[in-house]
Structure formats: structure tokens, C-alpha cells
Amino acid sequence: MVSVQQAKRIILLTGGGSAGHVTPNLVLANELVARGYSVHYAGRTEGIEKDLMAPTGLPYHGLSAGKLRRYLSLENLTDIVRIAKGFIDALRVVRRVQPVLVFSKGGFVSCPVVWAAKCNGIPAVVHESDFSPGLANRLSVPFAKRICHAFPETGEHFAASKRVHTGIPVRPSLLCGDAEEGRCICGFTDTLKPTLLVIGGSLGSRMINHMVRTALPELLSDFNVCHLVGPDHDITSVDRQPGYFALPYAGEELAHLLALADLVLSRAGATTLFELLAAHKPHLLIPLSRQASRGDQIQNARCFERLGYSEVLPEEGLTPETLCTALHATYAEREKFAKQMAEAPTADAAGRVVEVIESCLSEAH
Known part of the structure; x- marks a missing residue:
């Protein structure tokens, strides 16, 4: 009372x-x-x-x-x-x-x-x-x-x-999404392909957007790709093709997109990391470089890497080729990452x- x-x-x-x-x-x-x-x-x-x-x-x-x-x-x-x-x-x-x-x-x-x-x-x-x-x-x-x-x-x-x-407090609703609802949002029809969810931070990432779009031909051969490009980034003609869905920002839809995702590509903001940890979602992190930040995302990412929760690809070594290689390697080890996160103290x-x-x-x- x-x-x-x-x-x-x-x-x-x-x-x-x-x-x-x-x-x-x-x-x-x-x-x-x-x-x-x-x-x-x-x-x-x-x-x-x-x-x-x-x-x-x-x-x-x-x-x-x-x-x-x-x-x-x-x-x-x-x-x-x-x-x-x-x-x-x-x-x-x-x-x-x-x-x-x-x-x-x-x-x-x-x-x-x-x-x-x-x-x-x-x-x-x-x-x-x-x-x-x-x-x-x-x-x-x-x-x-x-x-x-x-x-x-x-x-x-x-x-x-x-x-x-x-x-970090994590939204309970984020862990209650429906994968089929996520599939409907994205319009994905190939149910055999795993889904890659790309999160460049709440404001988006020009670097990650460019690399993902450049690597799309190879990525789409193995994944459906849902790409959160950020509210200040344009949706272009390349964003309208089978197996690829781009949107500026996900609010309530994020829970469904996360439920659908088999693999996540993300920046390394702390809130996002703890959300991925709570959801036990295997992920590849590309932290902001020291040229664009004070290095906090690098520290966050390396900590999660040491704990066995994350794979990390430094922005300095980012190319379409290294991105695809790292994503495939992380996906191959997805069960190991998911198990480690599931065993984390809650x-x-x-x-x-x-x-x-x-x-x-x-x-x-």
C-alpha cells in the first residue's frame, strides 16, 4: 500500500x-x-x-x-x-x-x-x-x-x-518480441535464411551503413538483413530489394526485430550491449574509433569480448571483406556466444x- x-x-x-x-x-x-x-x-x-x-x-x-x-x-x-x-x-x-x-x-x-x-x-x-x-x-x-x-x-x-x-536497467518489453511479427515487419519471405540485424546506434552510423550496403551482394547470399540506418540517414534505392529491409529507427518494433534476429551487428554503446546480453543474442561489435570518440565503446566492447559475450571488429580494420568474414565467423560460433551470455549473472x-x-x-x- x-x-x-x-x-x-x-x-x-x-x-x-x-x-x-x-x-x-x-x-x-x-x-x-x-x-x-x-x-x-x-x-x-x-x-x-x-x-x-x-x-x-x-x-x-x-x-x-x-x-x-x-x-x-x-x-x-x-x-x-x-x-x-x-x-x-x-x-x-x-x-x-x-x-x-x-x-x-x-x-x-x-x-x-x-x-x-x-x-x-x-x-x-x-x-x-x-x-x-x-x-x-x-x-x-x-x-x-x-x-x-x-x-x-x-x-x-x-x-x-x-x-x-x-x-543497466533493460526494458522488459524488449525481451518479449515475436519473431513472426518481426518477419512481417521486414517482409522477409525466405524463412530458411538466418536474419542479420544491423544497429548503428540511435543516431545511426555512416561508416557501418556504407560498409553494409557495399557488402550486401555477399551478405544477402546467406542472410536476410534488417538494417536500422538512423533517423538522419537517407533510405535509398539500394534499400529496396528482396531480403533487405532498412528503416530509420525502431521503437516498439525493436522487440520483434530482435526476436527475429539470429545475429546482430552493432556499435558498442553500453545500453545496447546490456540489451543484447539480456536477450542472449550473438553479436559482432564495431566500436567507435578513438578518432571519433574518447574510446569508451572500445573499452565496453573489449570487456564483453573478455567475458566471452562478443566478437569485436575494430573500425580501423573495417572493409566489406573483413566485415563479411567476421560476421560469418561469429555466426558459426553463435551457440557458444549464446550459451556464455545465458550463464551470465543476472x-x-x-x-x-x-x-x-x-x-x-x-x-x-
Whole structure:
């Protein structure tokens, strides 16, 4: 039975920039609402987080957001102004909403919200998904009461009194898809061929899109291919041929596409990795290179490779030929990968995060 006092308590969730910073918050929001909390969300005024949160009907608060780069750029000057405005926006939101706690999933929009919580004496919990902390979370961690982390080794970066290993909340609905529904979505008629699902991240990957399309003649001889190209990438004439189905982004359809997939080709964002692990789907990872990132996806992928969950193909060695060779090799070993993932320790990550939140709330009273 939920008490009247508990029902009035508001948790302010924040995080954005990519689906990986939002989808775990969607899971957590459902868990919190089920336990009687009110949930609000703070994200960019316009961004993927706003689009993903819209169907939930939860109160959404738009903020200005900037990005601090690790290299010299004139954009850093304008972004400092955006960050300052974002902090003012966050102060207004926190004072208006009066949450009892802020939960941050990361991304630069989350930093001002954590800072505003600290200024108002409100506890904050930060969640780090990647193997090593990103800049946004490193700017938030000093002001957080607790830090939840996905990989066990990540805890070494945080004070023992603050860190809690929780894993990443995974959408339960993602594991309840129907393979035949996925086949209907894709229009695949050859039921003898295995299905390859290509995921280039929530924003898509120009590199992976190009390599997959170049390698299609060989891939289609052995696989049906379902390709999530990303919302900013065009669907071209090459995308309309038997055994190949391309779409910009998969929402509710993703569960069915994942159920259909015999093999997955993916980037190595942490949220996607833990979703593939939960689904026990054999996969080949092509992490973002250090030229395009801080190397977090490489660390994520190598960790999963060491655990026997993943095969990894570095982007630096990516060609249509190496891609096809690696995919066929991974498919040949699919049962080994699926077995290793099935034997992985399981945890109710959303439940663990809520326990951390409620522990912080208990300490505050």
C-alpha cells in the first residue's frame, strides 16, 4: 500500500543526447511510478530525449544544453553560454518541481540539473553506463550522493562510500518480441535464411551503413538483413530489394526485430550491449574509433569480448571483406556466444537502482 506521503514525492530524472542516456530512464520511470512516486523529466528543449519521453505523458522540462569538447574549438565559447543558461534553467525547474531526489543518466544536459540539485540541498544519484566515466558524469560525480555503475570494474573510479554496482536497467518489453511479427515487419519471405540485424546506434552510423550496403551482394547470399540506418540517414534505392529491409529507427518494433534476429551487428554503446546480453543474442561489435570518440565503446566492447559475450571488429580494420568474414565467423560460433551470455549473472538493475534511491531518501530524513 502506497502512503499519501510517498505518492507526493517527486523524482526528477535527467539525461540525454542519445537513446542510451534515455531508455534506462524509461525503465526506471515505470518502476518508480509502480512504487508510488511521481516522476518528472529534465532534458534538452529539443532532443531525442524529448521525443522518447513524449509517449509516457510524464511532465517534461526543457533546458538549454551545451557540450564541452576535449579539443580546441570556437564552439566551446558559445557552448559555455548554453551551459550557463542551462544551469539557470535547471535552477528554475528544481525550485518549481521541488523533487526529493534527482537521478542522472548522463549526457551534458544532466550536469546543470545535478549542480542545481546540490545548490538546493537535494540529493542526486548518478548512473555511469560505460566502462570508464565520461566527462559529463565526471563533472557531476563530486555533487552526487551515490554513483551507480554498469560494469563491476568501473567502481574503481569512485569512492567506496559512494559506488554501487547495479548494471543497466533493460526494458522488459524488449525481451518479449515475436519473431513472426518481426518477419512481417521486414517482409522477409525466405524463412530458411538466418536474419542479420544491423544497429548503428540511435543516431545511426555512416561508416557501418556504407560498409553494409557495399557488402550486401555477399551478405544477402546467406542472410536476410534488417538494417536500422538512423533517423538522419537517407533510405535509398539500394534499400529496396528482396531480403533487405532498412528503416530509420525502431521503437516498439525493436522487440520483434530482435526476436527475429539470429545475429546482430552493432556499435558498442553500453545500453545496447546490456540489451543484447539480456536477450542472449550473438553479436559482432564495431566500436567507435578513438578518432571519433574518447574510446569508451572500445573499452565496453573489449570487456564483453573478455567475458566471452562478443566478437569485436575494430573500425580501423573495417572493409566489406573483413566485415563479411567476421560476421560469418561469429555466426558459426553463435551457440557458444549464446550459451556464455545465458550463464551470465543476472540482476534486476532497475530494482537495484530504486533501492539506491530509497536508501538516499532514508538518509536524508
